[in-house]
Amino acid sequence: MSDTAKSKTYWGKGVAEGDPFALPKRVSRGVSAASRGADADAPSVRYLWIFVTEEGLQRRCEPRQTADWLGADEWLNVVDESSALGAEWMVIYAGAALARCPEVWALCEWAQQQHQLRVGIHLAGATLAPEDVERLTALDASLTFLIADEAVLESLASLQASGIGLCRANVREDERHSDCGNPKDIVCVGIDGHLFTCGLVLGDEHYRLGSVLKRGLSAVMQDKSLPHAVPDAGDYPTHGCDGCPSHVAYRAVHVLPR
C-alpha cells in the first residue's frame, strides 16, 4: 500500500473513540482450555495468523466493504478462541505502516496479557515511526518479535537492546514445501473474518474455510472436509509464504539470540 492509499482499519468499528488502546472488558465466548482438554476430538493449533488491513485480501481478491470488517471485540474473540485451541503464537500482518493502524497494539497487549502468546508483528515497510517504537517497546519484550524483510533487518537491530526479537520474514525457495502440511497448525483470518488455509492462499476461494462470525474456530479446524493443507504451494508466488508463523516460530526459537 502506498503512503497515500486509504488506511482505514477495522478498529474504527470496535474501539472506543478517544482511547483506541483501551482493552475492552469482555468475556471470551471461546471454548476454555479446560473444556478442550475434556474433548479428545478438539483440534489443536499452534499459530494464529491474522491480516488486519485490507491489503492482505488484496493479495488475491477484491477487498470487502469496510462494513464487513471485523470489529475490535470480534478480533479479541479470535485471539481467545485460538488460545483455547492451544495457540502459542500470534503473527499480525498489518499491511499498511503500523503508524496508520495503531490499535494493533491493543490486540498485542490482549494476546500477551490474557494468554501469554508470543506476538510477531510483520512489518510491511522498512521503518517504524517513533510512536510505533514506543508502543512496541511497551509490550512484553520476552514475548515480542518484529518480523521484517531480510533487507531491512539490520536497520532495525537497535530494537534488540530493548529485548525485542528480530526475525526474517522471508521464506526462501529452499525452505518452502510444494506440498505443505503446516496449515493444520494454523488459524489464518482475513480482515473480514474469513478463514483461509494459510496466508499463502489468503483470498483464494478454493482455500476459504468459512467465517469466524458464523462458525467457531474449533469446528472449522476439526472439519476434515475443509482443506487444512496446501498440496499445490509450489504453484503460488515464491514470496507468498513470507511471514508464515511456522517458519517465524522456528527461527525465533532455534536461530536468533535474544
Ligand code: SF4
Ligand atoms: S504460508 Fe507457505 S509455509 Fe506457511 S503454511 Fe502456507 S504454504 Fe506452508
